[in-house]
Amino acid sequence: AQTVTQSQPEMSVQEAETVTLSCTYDTSESDYYLFWYKQPPSRQMILVIRQEAYKQQNATENRFSVNFQKAAKSFSLKISDSQLGDAAMYFCAYRSDYSDNYGQNFVFGPGTRLSVLP
Amino acid sequence: NAGVTQTPKFQVLKTGQSMTLQCAQDMNHEYMSWYRQDPGMGLRLIHYSVGAGITDQGEVPNGYNVSRSTTEDFPLRLLSAAPSQTSVYFCASSYYRGSTDTQYFGPGTRLTVL
Numbered sequence: 001a002q003t004v005t006q007s008q009p010e011m012s013v014q015e016a017e018t019v020t021l022s023c024t025y026d027t028s029e030s031d032y033y034l035f036w037y038k039q040p041p042s043r044q045m046i047l048v049i050r051q052e053a054y055k056q057q058n059a060t061e062n063r064f065s066v067n068f069q070k071a072a073k074s075f076s077l078k079i080s081d082s083q084l085g086d087a088a089m090y091f092c093a094y095r096s097d098y099s100d101n102y103g104q105n106f107v108f109g110p111g112t113r114l115s116v117l118p
Numbered sequence: 119n120a121g122v123t124q125t126p127k128f129q130v131l132k133t134g135q136s137m138t139l140q141c142a143q144d145m146n147h148e149y150m151s152w153y154r155q156d157p158g159m160g161l162r163l164i165h166y167s168v169g170a171g172i173t174d175q176g177e178v179p180n181g182y183n184v185s186r187s188t189t190e191d192f193p194l195r196l197l198s199a200a201p202s203q204t205s206v207y208f209c210a211s212s213y214y215r216g217s218t219d220t221q222y223f224g225p226g227t228r229l230t231v232l
Contacts, residue, residue, distance in 0.1 A: 045223035091160055108160035
């Protein structure tokens, strides 16, 4: 079974600075998707960015980018020019691309709580 | 287009009581799922459905039942509530497969079992 690890329970960053959140995963599959979700105090889960494993190019969405290292099974999230509204819980998630695993195919890490300091 | 809706937002139950958490989506998604979120454990899959009439168990199904009579609705039933079921519950939906099958989440239900 796949597992997702986020080794940083809490992180903080100064407003306008850059922060990187770590995520590693364990899988024997070659085709899969990786996601970062943001959960602000409102509890709503918001998709931040997604990466297909077959793509070598790192995904980017405005101030958010990832460093995807497939061989190392690492998927870190970089937030540039941090804003107060970025303060939230961030979850890394893995999705299998194989139908046999469909029921288990979204696996979430335990989360990293990010604080943004003014 | 409301996306994924959940009711209620908050609920307090006594041990042994039963209740149903409602979930609905208006995006014609085939795949729907229920997760529970506990501190330090991320989201864990309870049950899922790949279409009307088809459901299956996830990682932590004990104490919960589901049914899927329509594409839009996927209720979660707690048969006899226990304090261990105190958690935040999220419903999610997505297309069944494909490159755009990002999950969309509801706002969550905070359940407390006394």
